[in-house]
Amino acid sequence: MADCASDDEMELQTSIILRANVIFMSTLAILTFYLSYKAFMILKVGSIFHSSTRILLFTGLGFVNFHELAFFYLQIITIYRSFTLSERPCEIMRTTKECRAQNHSLIFGLAGITFTQSALSLERLIATIIPEKYSKLKKWPGIVLSIIAILCSLSAPFIIVWNDPFEDTVPNCFFFPAQSRFRANVFLMTLTGFVFFSIFLNLIIISVNKSSELSTRFLVEQRYQKREALISTRIVCYIAIAQFFALAFYSCSVLALRLMKDQIPRAYYHNIVWWAYTVPFAAVALPALLIYRINQSGRWRKKVINKITNMTETQEEHMESLKQLWG
Template sequence: TMSNLSCAPPTDVDRLRRLDFQLSLLAGFIITGATFYYAFLALRLIWKTPIYEMTAKLLMSQLMVFCVMYEIFYCWEEFLSSYKIIFEKDHPCIQLQSSLDCAFRFKCSMGFTSGMIYNQTGLIIERMIATRLENYTNKIKVNIRIIIFFAVPSSSILTAYLIVLDDPLEGYVFACYVIPKQSILRTKIFLVTCFVLTLLVLIMALLIKKYIKKYEYSTRFRVSSRFQNRQAIETTNTICILSLFSSIFLFIYTVGIFVLLAVRPSISPFVFNSFVTYVYTIPFVAFMIPRVILYRIRATRRSRVHALNEFAHAKQTQDEHINELKIMWS
């Protein structure tokens, strides 16, 4: 009957009762709280610091919103599972969630996940245009900024709808982050696309960083150019680290899901559910992004203070100063 179908099978009941799953829920709440805290600190510092251009500040703020919104939806699913553990684990029928009822929350989870990846892609595209375009005027910069700012959420919404396109969303699921059966293939394609994008962003960031360093040397006596180059380098370095960690976590999730789905017929539901919990790394991506941005801003500030202190305490003879100038001009 329909009521029996909506009751959790013994494997899901065992999953709720297992200590490792309960600990994963606790870890999820801690990660969500930490993400909110670091995102708040990161947003404050992003808009206070001069080391990022306005374009980067705007897009990084959008990135923080994607991280926080993803964690809100993820935390809600964690809360529902915790409620079942506390109040329903001894009930004869623990209710599952309808795939149809989960459609909106699943789309939001996929949309905010893709938003985190597309935003980093947009950041590096803007950096690439700014680096390679000789006449990069303020008007061009503003236009590109507006296009990327609106293209990222639009693409994320489209992605979320495409993943579940034509899926009848029948049946019941343990939680709304579980992939609907008819959408597994599209989700696989989505995960591979996200992983490839993060790798491409990482490669492009490294190339841009190398180009800017070379260009910075040729403009070392033009203060305005040096400041702009320093802004570009700091932005590119941040994107580099973000892409590195994102690609690692996405690799674990993508490969983990592929392997688990491939061996699912030959392993027990208990083993499958256990490993799904361990390879679901998207919450760590959302947590890592504001943490990395905070680290980059603070590290840059420390290096600046250290450089200024060294400069203030440095004592050179006239000959040493002349020799240093000769080397710089050569």
């Protein structure tokens, strides 16, 4: 059974700051569900992505929605207890054992978002290094990398809480068990490192693809492959950058807060930690950026095609338009 809440903890559990956070994050989760559905339909109908990349993007959308569903459930339970147990300090707290499943779900979702991002970057690298063989492999690179990302994500919660007795009392299931907090910090910093590496790798791939695109200017099939890889890699890079900022802010701010924990009143500390959890922003970034970049690419291509078909131009102007169409 959980310990009774102190006055500071009761203030935390019933504060307007916590309730506002729940409403805001729940709204963000609902937005993620909606945008994910739209992104899923765009990818399903057909898009600029190779089938292997689409598999990984579907996997990423799955992880994003799993995380947001787990976090949404946690938020609903939190605000429900905030109102119904506001006068019961000996019932409002939770034990980490009670929270084990919810905690594991959050870690699994968070790890999955990051590992899928890394898998996307590796898949883009494969497409750049061996484009001909990559095309023949069809969906298999995406399937294999998705399986690896899922297995790594499944193992993450068990590694973090390995041998933890789960005897702590926490305000809600958002918080890690005390004995596992160091490993949780390492985990968060590791995820940030993974995303940073993905950005670095994608920038290199973009540079290589742009250079090699020029050397295959008059080889239609090869240039199409390079152009496809370039567009896909740019989108993956944009997503990685958005997720990097969200994860870096969360991991760095939580680490700083834990180092200064003794200097911050407990109620304020937990409220700040709630607002510092920026992973939902990383989650919503995936479908939002997918929709935006795919639609932007489609509009740009239509604009160039309309320009070519509706204008009378010289041979030189026509060649220049074709160059623009190819990027």
